[in-house]
Amino acid sequence: MSTAARLVYIRHGETEWSRSGRHTGSTDIDLTDTGAEQAAALASVLDSLALRNPTVWVSPRHRAARTAELAGLTVTGVDPDLAEWDYGDYEGLTSAEIRVDDPGWTVWRSGAPGGESMADVAARVDRVLDRSRVAMADGDVVLVAHGHLGRVLTARFLGQPADFGRNVMILPASAAVFGYDRDDVPQLTRFGLTGYAAAHYSGR
Template sequence: MSESGVYLLRHGQTEWSESGKHTGRTDVPLTDAGEARARRAGALLSSLRGSGPALVLSSPRIRATRTAELAGLAVDETTEDLAEWDYGDYEGLTTPEIRQTVPGWTVWTHPCPNGETAAHVDLRARTMVGRARAALADGDVILVGHGHFSRVLVATWIGQSARFGVHFGLAAGGLTLLGEERGTAQIQRLNLPAD
């Protein structure tokens, strides 16, 4: 059965995503396992959808554009609005490493020095959700991006703030479907594995 809506595809595994390093601006390639998962995500996406999408947008990071390519998607546009959270000084560090100097730190509750605030990420997510909603009149929308930012997109879709994204888990190469039920925003499928 085909479902229409906004599909979020998180990029496939990278060495940094596997090790828990915060990867915002750094262009890290997919691992072999990440490439395989991106291909499987494409097959899953095809099985869930009917006709061609109205719009495919991707983060400009190579891990996202390569995922889109391997998933068989023709990207209409790359945009920094889909880029991962900018972790600033915490780029390349794991949460345990950050907590050595900032106990209890999470991206959801604490600042990222020289990076983005939750308010800035929230604004980018609202821009993307608005754009996706506008394009839905012409068919499915596929957004290829990153873990933290995609979690913010899910929260924004259902009317919550960026910080609410902590409540959703998205695996590398996972798919999420956002839609509506009688005019109410809904998470129709969350974190479908590409295995």
């Protein structure tokens, strides 16, 4: 690409369901008070990045738009492809609850019945990345979305298969910075940037 522009990925702040480990795809749940504080604290992190002419796209879910607002971002547009994994029949359930009837289940291996497969999510992420690379010709790109979606995006930006994302954990209201070296090799340059004391955070 030969660009100095960066791609910044932000996961939304804490919700009641993310704190308790309930799979939250299409349910449009709001941030908790803690999540709002996490998102507002992200503003100082973004200031330190000195974003250049940023294009800011958000998931259609309110929790993502609210995070962007509290972090001081001006949203350019809403991208449906940034929605979280559609968990189908497993929406609102924890992994432990799912495994009572589906032992050994993981979304990375089995996807979600009535929802999306990993290939479905990877296809959406690849479309987001294609659009982002075009927009990076004019400046930095900021994406505000979700946990599982961000884990797949991390894998795909780095040229890895989507299931590499199972090795990545993304904290609520944290930022990851992606870019390219001089040989156009995609790189993860900074990860897990938060404005709150993440070492003491007990949620997911």
